[in-house]
Amino acid sequence: MVKRSKKSKSNRVSLKKKHKIIKKVKEHHKKKAKEAKKLGLNKKPKVEKDPGIPNDWPFKEQELKALEIRRERAKAELEQNKAARKERAKKRKLGLLEEEDDVSMKKESVGEETLPVSKIRDNSERAFYKELVKVIEASDVILQVLDARDPLGTRCSDMEKMVMKSGAEKRLVLLLNKIDLVPREAAEKWLKYLREELPTVAFKCSTQEQKSNLGWKSSSKAGKTGMSGNSILQTSDCLGAESLIKLLKNYTRSHEIKKSITVGIIGLPNVGKSSLINSLKRSHVVNVGATPGLTRSLQEVQLDRNVKLLDCPGVVMLRSSENDASIALRNCKRIEKLEDPISPVKEILKLCPSKVLVTLYKVPSFDSVDDFLHKVATVRGRLKKGGIVDVEAAARIVLHDWNQGKIPYFTMPPTRTEAEVSEAKIVTELGKEFNVDEVYGSESSFIGSLKSVNEFNPVEVPPNVPISFDERMLEVHDFRAVFVF
Template sequence: MVNGQKTKSKSKRVSMRKKSKILKKVKLHCEKKAKEARKMAHYKPKPSKGDDQEARHEEQVAAMEARRSRAIETYEQNQVVKKERAAAKRKMGLPDDEGDADIRQLASNASRRNSEFDMSKKQKVESVGPQEHSRRQFYKEFMKVVDASDVIIQVLDARDPLGSRCVDVERMVNKARGLKRIVLLLNKIDLVPREVAEQWLKYLREELPTVAFKCNTQQQRTNLGRKSFAKATENVDVLQGSDTLGAETLLQLLKNYCRNQKMKTAITVGVVGFPNVGKSSLINSLKRTRVASVGSTPGVTKAMQEIHLDKNVKLLDCPGIVFAASGDNEASATLRNCTKIEKLEDPATPVKEILRLCPAEKLTSIYKIDNFSNVDEFLMKVAMVRGKLKKGGVVDSQAAARIVLHDWNEGKIPYFTTPPLREVSEHTEFGAIVSEWGKEFDVDAVFKDEANAVIAGLPSLADSSHVQMNSSAPLTMDVDESLVQFSN
């Protein structure tokens, strides 16, 4: 009641539309409950997979424990019987069974043979050395490349071509069955002055066809740049870039050989050389794609890799040639990046060789240090400048020596060598080879434009800051004559 008046009550009637919805929901709910009830009437719970596995595991454990207990019980019974028999025999004054004595003798002999085998195996490992297996494997891969190739490209470092040249390679190629030819490739041509490159090309071409080359140094995966003759002559600073130079000359040389030899099938070209001279980089530069693994440390290529340059040329990448590792040439091999610097026990010895070859003024300007009198003082100052200190502020001379060796191998300490004087007898010896192979490769036509295309962009000797060194003697391969076998 409001203000004395009676209010009208609200109706509780529901519309038919709403009522039908409610009835429909109730019907669906009842059907769902009935369906679940029917399911539960016929439902039989199954054991879970985890419970079944656990039960089987318990049964297996119980069976194992039973077998173990039976075995222990049988063993104890046998021991008791043996002791009783032995006591009875001793009481009667009889000796032990002959079978037991034989078993003890056999066990003693087996133990002795095991110890002798272990000792002989240890002595063999110590005498052969830990790297013998890898050397044999690398050498076998090298022999596969030589055997399968029609033309062998020996990659040389332009800074020291004789030091990176292996005469054993040429000897084995000449011994191999079939018609095989050798081409020398003077890589890293951008690291030497123009006059030095011309001298080396003239010297090496008196023996074998030689190509000046610069590999691509770009980091992308594909579309590696390459300069042709026309583009290279336009810019004298092209060698300072990252594009490839000399690829046109090399490919033309191979095409001429195929045409003159009337080869209808694809030619196989093997790429060999010492570690870190640029074998894999050469293949990537020719393919213009990074198909071969490259790195600044030796041993990146572990096995022979086959790369199809096109339908007519197939390239074979070879692991770095293993040299004869003796104490006399260990420092020389390190300076040619033939050994891993991180594994050197005494990195100061090659650094001493660098100090002997390189003027002190050059090193002081490169490392921004004062004058020094010996190798220990030099390494101490380099370590102080580069922050190579041990715990307690002690100078780490070993780390400083490795830094210097890395700088030497990466070209941060520029150097070059000049070709030696050739004797008259050597001119006569190589004359026939130069004449015959020159016609097969048509070298006169190929090398006609090379001077303007590649050599012209090099800095002159007067403008360069390189260190001149004497040419190194070639290293020899660690050849096992039993492995020198070519397939028929």
């Protein structure tokens, strides 16, 4: 039989020891409290009692009424601020509130003075215009980025005039971005149309998410299929970078004295200026996003020892003839800031066949814009308090899908008149400096590998007119200081 050890192996404290510890702790606390009492540390400050209004004061009733009014006013302001905070939280949750709007709303809620919305908009547009002037003045070659789906609608004639007036040594090149979103027939015709006026390059930006080592694909391999059987055009890699860099290098070599150049990237909001820089640099060096106005100021990126890139914010200072619907469909204005999001949707319904929208949004056939938006809001669960259908939220969903390319569309170039043909002439001097024949020949293979109209059935819409600045917004004397570096 095994004998048990008399020595206890338990780690528990005996009751005698436990009570001894408790007693010592109490004595310690008692001693500390006694010392604090002697020093007067625990003394509570005396609160002076409000004596109130004396009964024999002759204006007591008037003062009591004024006090009641002040209390009611403070209570109403408190309720109003509380409701404003709830509204801001709701909009922030839905993603409809920008940071600058949140700050202005907070200032309004606490009673701070804020500038009128029109004044703030004017100031921001003037600031963006200053950045545009800086980029044009500091650049040797200016790349105007156009959206391949609507090159004419995303072209700004006033920007081109500014480049031409800024100096005879400036060179303007057009870049047809998002070339993979249009059919082959449209891309070929647009390149031919634009090359009658200026050197034009086709491009597809990289859509990869990693921070560095963004992929490039050679133009000669664009038509080939990968291991999965998909065309390289359907991948997230960049296309056209080699051709563009070759064109810029040809320009640097054509000047014996000048060995390095500065390239300014200009264009309307959301045409892909920042994405172009990231694709050329093969890393995320500038912020990108589908929201117009993400780039706020000039940014410099050194591509290599011979080429420096300047990113410019998208500038939109429109004539009064331009309506909000036309601008919203070009993604030049933030959707959440549109006062009337339903009007652009009316334009979309005029341009798109109903069967395309029925298939995309999985709604039954509709009769009108209101009927369509009611059904979209019901399917997507956009309801207000009390189960009321939120038509404006549904309209913003459709607009967002249009700008993101979920509703595929394209335009065809207009036919030139005889007068326009004589005006649009190939600048042979520019062609020699950039050696465009060599560049155009290298990109023909991936243009030919684009899908045709019958392969993905996009919607053909008429091209928009080029955007022009509002002369009333431009005050030359305000910007003379910008030209001094």
